[in-house]
Amino acid sequence: MVKIGIIGGSGLDNPTILLNAREINVNTPYGKPSSSLKVGNINDVDVVLLARHGRDHSIMPSNVNNQANIWALKEQGCTHILASTACGSLREEIKPGDLVFIDQFIDRTTKRKKTFYEKDRVCHIPMAEPFCDKLRNVLADAAKELGLRFHKEGTIITIEGPRFSTKAESKLFRTWDADVINMSTVPEVVLAREAGICYAAVAMATDYDCWRESTEAVTWEEIVKTFTKNAENVIQLFLKAMMMIRQEECKCREDIKTAVVGGQEIGAKKEFDLHSTIRTVPHWPKQGIMFRDITTLLQNPEAFRYSIEKLKERYSGKNINKIAGIESRGFIFGAALAYELGLPFVLIRKKGKLPYETISQEYALEYGTDKIEIHKDALEKWDTILIVDDLLATGGTCLAACQLVEKLGASVEGTAFVVNLPELKGTERLKNYKPFFLVEFQGG
Numbered sequence: 283m284v285k286i287g288i289i290g291g292s293g294l295d296n297p298t299i300l301l302n303a304r305e306i307n308v309n310t311p312y313g314k315p316s317s318s319l320k321v322g323n324i325n326d327v328d329v330v331l332l333a334r335h336g337r338d339h340s341i342m343p344s345n346v347n348n349q350a351n352i353w354a355l356k357e358q359g360c361t362h363i364l365a366s367t368a369c370g371s372l373r374e375e376i377k378p379g380d381l382v383f384i385d386q387f388i389d390r391t392t393k394r395k396k397t398f399y400e401k402d403r404v405c406h407i408p409m410a411e412p413f414c415d416k417l418r419n420v421l422a423d424a425a426k427e428l429g430l431r432f433h434k435e436g437t438i439i440t441i442e443g444p445r446f447s448t449k450a451e452s453k454l455f456r457t458w459d460a461d462v463i464n465m466s467t468v469p470e471v472v473l474a475r476e477a478g479i480c481y482a483a484v485a486m487a488t489d490y491d492c493w494r495e496s497t498e499a500v501t502w503e504e505i506v507k508t509f510t511k512n513a514e515n516v517i518q519l520f521l522k523a524m525m526m527i528r529q530e531e532c533k534c535r536e537d538i539k540t541a542v543v544g545g546q547e548i549g550a551k552k553e554f555d556l557h558s559t560i561r562t563v564p565h566w567p568k569q570g571i572m573f574r575d576i577t578t579l580l581q582n583p584e585a586f587r588y589s590i591e592k593l594k595e596r597y598s599g600k601n602i603n604k605i606a607g608i609e610s611r612g613f614i615f616g617a618a619l620a621y622e623l624g625l626p627f628v629l630i631r632k633k634g635k636l637p638y639e640t641i642s643q644e645y646a647l648e649y650g651t652d653k654i655e656i657h658k659d660a661l662e663k664w665d666t667i668l669i670v671d672d673l674l675a676t677g678g679t680c681l682a683a684c685q686l687v688e689k690l691g692a693s694v695e696g697t698a699f700v701v702n703l704p705e706l707k708g709t710e711r712l713k714n715y716k717p718f719f720l721v722e723f724q725g726g
């Protein structure tokens with residue numbers, strides 16, 4: 283299925299355009315992307331919107347976390363990326379307001395991370411044709427239908443910035459056959475190719491850079507003026523183009539499969555032995571009990587990340603809008619998962635721990651009973667909840683947690699654990715609540 287990541291294109295998040303909109307905050311192995319992601323549909327096409335320089339345009343070009351941006355779109359399942367960028371024109375015939383569908387770049391950046399393959403593996407990704415041909419054709423067809431002024435190809439030179447070019451540089455770049463100049467296309471396009479995503483960029487000329495003697499030197503004010511005047515054209519172009527994009531085989535997605543020297547492409551899942559990171563403490567807290575101790579897992583950052591990644595993989599994109607953790611170790615895994623999925627986190631605690639109005643649910647212990655509680659205003663009737671705890675034994679506490687959620691009128695979409703002790707048959711007890719776990723230990 284086609285899913286389009288849009289970088290730039292501010293205006294598309296207008297609620298009359300972007301339907302079923304959700305805003306999510308994500309994290310990636312490369313850090314946080316430039317902005318939250320706005321996810322939804324435009325004319326029945328799934329889209330993910332990202333602001334390259336932050337929603338308040340506060341991130342300067344050298345500091346854009348391109349790795350995190352592309353990775354975040356990849357994780358959302360984007361098959362295509364449409365990027366928009368302002369650029370300076372190095373050609374008389376590319377007038378301010380013109381759109382250029384660039385097909386080549388010259389890289390004059392110096393400070394940026396240009397690959398996902400920084401350690402362990404080397405990746406020589408082919409870059410003879412950096413931009414997706416098919417997407418570029420779609421853009422040209424759409425622009426033609428809309429009657430926009432456009433150039434079907436062009437070479438962009440990306441400079442480090444933040445300063446603009448000198449006249450000498452600007453003239454030099456013209457002799458290199460560069461057509462337009464900006465500060466943002468590289469390495470965005472390179473990382474998209476490494477991620478196996480079809481990528482096309484629409485460069486909107488805002489000025490004549492500084493090579494052209496007859497015009498005034500470029501100023502930020504002039505750029506913003508031209509950009510604002512023509513931004514609507516880019517929005518209309520994206521709206522038209524995204525309906526014409528088809529899911530089809532493309533070379534952009536194939537190159538990476540053979541580009542990594544002696545190894546797998548990044549993102550290919552590496553299995554991790556979680557089992558061995560959990561310590562067993564015999565006869566604790568009493569004779570005959572084999573205690574499965576997750577503190578050793580938590581002290582191993584790779585193991586902790588792997589656990590959260592595994593849970594994220596399973597629950598990402600599912601019909602869940604809140605995560606509830608059960609005291610106390612359920613907070614650790616539940617909170618980390620909620621953070622990763624950009625979802626609210628709700629606490630289910632032992633009796634007497636929550637400060638505001640609560641409701642409670644009783645459950646049986648070996649001898650006697652206990653109670654767990656939740657804040658009355660923590661859930662709404664339409665909420666769908668994932669309940670998280672570290673360990674599934676008899677399932678008594680978790681079952682009570684499910685009942686607590688239902689008492690507030692919300693529904694339980696699933697229950698997730700790191701460890702399952704199958705002999706205690708917790709999964710049977712929770713069979714109506716889709717129990718899922720990462721590892722099992724035989725023996726109580």
Ligand SMILES: [Zn+2]
Nearest residue numbers: 414480532534
């Ligand atoms: Zn492609």
